[in-house]
Amino acid sequence: MSRRVVITGMGTVNPLGKNVEEYWENIKANKLGVSYIDQFDTSDFPVKIVGAVKDFDPSEYIDKKEAKRLDRFTQFATVAAKQALAQAGTDFSDIVPFRAGVIIGVGIGGLNMTEAEVTKFNEKPDKVSVFFIPMMIGNMAAGTVAMQTGFKGDNFCTTTACASATHAIGEAFRKIKDGYLDVALCGGSEACISRFALSGFNNMKALSRAEKLEEASTPFDLNRQGFVLGEGAGVLCLEEYEHAKARGANIIAEIAGYGATGDAYHMTSPSPTGEAAAYAMKCAYEEAGLKPEEVNYINAHGTSTGLNDKYETTAIKLALGEEAARKTVINSTKSMIGHLLGAAGGVEAIVTALSVKEGFIHRTLGYKTPDPECDLDYATDANRHVDIKGALSNSLGFGGHNATICIKKYEG
Incomplete structure (x- = not known):
C-alpha cells in the first residue's frame, strides 16, 4: 500500500513567533530572532547570544496547574501541536484513535530541570522533585500531546540530536504512506538554554562567541564561528490525502x-x-x-x-x-x-x-x-x-x- 501524505496544519513557538502566521511574516521581513542572554549573568561568560522565546505563556492552550507539571520543551510541543490541529480544522474524531499518531523528536529534553534538580540533590537528596523524572524525559512531549488530543496510535520520540524533528516527520510520513496511520502530529521541540548547556557546547567550540547580534549566526560565511543555541517547537499535522480531500481540508503542501x-x-x-x-x-x-x-x-x-x-x-x-x-x-x-x-x-x-x-x-x-x-x-x-x-x-x-x-x- 502506498498513499499520498499532505500537510493540513502547522504550529510553532520559536524566537521569531509564537504561531505560524507571526513566524512567517517575520521570516519574510528578514527579521533577526536572536537576542542577548538574560537567563544569567554573562559578564564572565564568553557566549552572549541565544535564540530565546520571549514572554511565553502556555495558559491559552494548557491549564495553568497542568502546565506547572510540564517542562518547557513539553509546553512548547503541546502548544505547537494544538495550533497545528486547530489549523487542520478538525479533531479527527471520525478516525479510529489507534489510526492517529504522535511522533515528536527531542534532542536533549529537560536539561534545565536536570541542572536545577542535581543542585538540590547535591545539597539534600530527598529534596529532588517527585516530578523530576516525568518532566525531564524527552518522550513526554509526544506522550503529553497524545493525552491532550486522544490520539492512541504510534506514539514515540525520535532522539537523533539535531536530526530529531526531521526523523519524526519522516517516520510519520512513512506510517501514513504505508497505511499504518491516517493522521499524525509530528515535529520537534527543545528548551535547554542555560549556563550548563551553553558551557557544554561552548567548551567543545561549537558556539558563536560574537558580541553583535547580526554577526552571531552566519551560515556559509567564511568567518562563521559557530551556532547560536535556540529553543522552541515546530509541529506538523500530516494527513492521508484522500481523507483530507474528502473533508475539504486546506492542504498546505505535500510530503513526498x-x-x-x-x-x-x-x-x-x-x-x-x-x-x-x-x-x-x-x-x-x-x-x-x-x-x-x-x-x-x-x-x-x-x-x-x-x-x-x-x-x-x-x-x-x-x-x-x-x-x-x-x-x-x-x-x-x-x-x-x-x-x-x-x-x-x-x-x-x-x-x-x-x-x-x-x-x-x-x-x-x-x-x-x-x-x-x-x-x-x-x-x-x-x-x-x-x-x-x-x-x-x-x-x-x-x-x-x-x-x-x-x-x-x-x-x-
Whole structure:
C-alpha cells in the first residue's frame, strides 16, 4: 500500500513567533530572532547570544496547574501541536484513535530541570522533585500531546540530536504512506538554554562567541564561528490525502519523500565525503519522483559551523550533481533564529512548506564574506521569488544522523 501524505496544519513557538502566521511574516521581513542572554549573568561568560522565546505563556492552550507539571520543551510541543490541529480544522474524531499518531523528536529534553534538580540533590537528596523524572524525559512531549488530543496510535520520540524533528516527520510520513496511520502530529521541540548547556557546547567550540547580534549566526560565511543555541517547537499535522480531500481540508503542501542515513564516521563532525547525507537527499527526492534538476530549493541544515556548512555543500553537490546543485537556491533559517537542536527540523519544515506554497525563499542573513569551499547559491543577497518544483529540508545531527524530507507543491 502506498498513499499520498499532505500537510493540513502547522504550529510553532520559536524566537521569531509564537504561531505560524507571526513566524512567517517575520521570516519574510528578514527579521533577526536572536537576542542577548538574560537567563544569567554573562559578564564572565564568553557566549552572549541565544535564540530565546520571549514572554511565553502556555495558559491559552494548557491549564495553568497542568502546565506547572510540564517542562518547557513539553509546553512548547503541546502548544505547537494544538495550533497545528486547530489549523487542520478538525479533531479527527471520525478516525479510529489507534489510526492517529504522535511522533515528536527531542534532542536533549529537560536539561534545565536536570541542572536545577542535581543542585538540590547535591545539597539534600530527598529534596529532588517527585516530578523530576516525568518532566525531564524527552518522550513526554509526544506522550503529553497524545493525552491532550486522544490520539492512541504510534506514539514515540525520535532522539537523533539535531536530526530529531526531521526523523519524526519522516517516520510519520512513512506510517501514513504505508497505511499504518491516517493522521499524525509530528515535529520537534527543545528548551535547554542555560549556563550548563551553553558551557557544554561552548567548551567543545561549537558556539558563536560574537558580541553583535547580526554577526552571531552566519551560515556559509567564511568567518562563521559557530551556532547560536535556540529553543522552541515546530509541529506538523500530516494527513492521508484522500481523507483530507474528502473533508475539504486546506492542504498546505505535500510530503513526498524521506531519506535517512548514518555517517558512521565521528561523534560530532559530519563526514568529509558527504556521501551519507547525499544519499539521504537522493532517497528523498527520488521517492518524490523528482529528478535532480527538479529540486530547485533546499532549506539547509546550515548551522554556521566550520565543518557542517562545508561538508553539507559537498553533500548537496554529490546528491544533485554539480550542474544541478549550482542552479538550486539554498538558504538557512538558522541565520534568523539560531539552532533549535531537536526542534530545528520542525520549524524549518514549516518554512519549507510555506516557501513551496508561496514560491518564496527567504534570504540567508549575516553573510558577508564568500567561502571558496561553500560556493553554491545560498540566497545571501535578497529574498527570492521562485516557482518551486521540489524542495528538500536537511537535518544533520551529532553522531552522524542524516535526515531529509522532500516537499512538493500541492496540485490536487
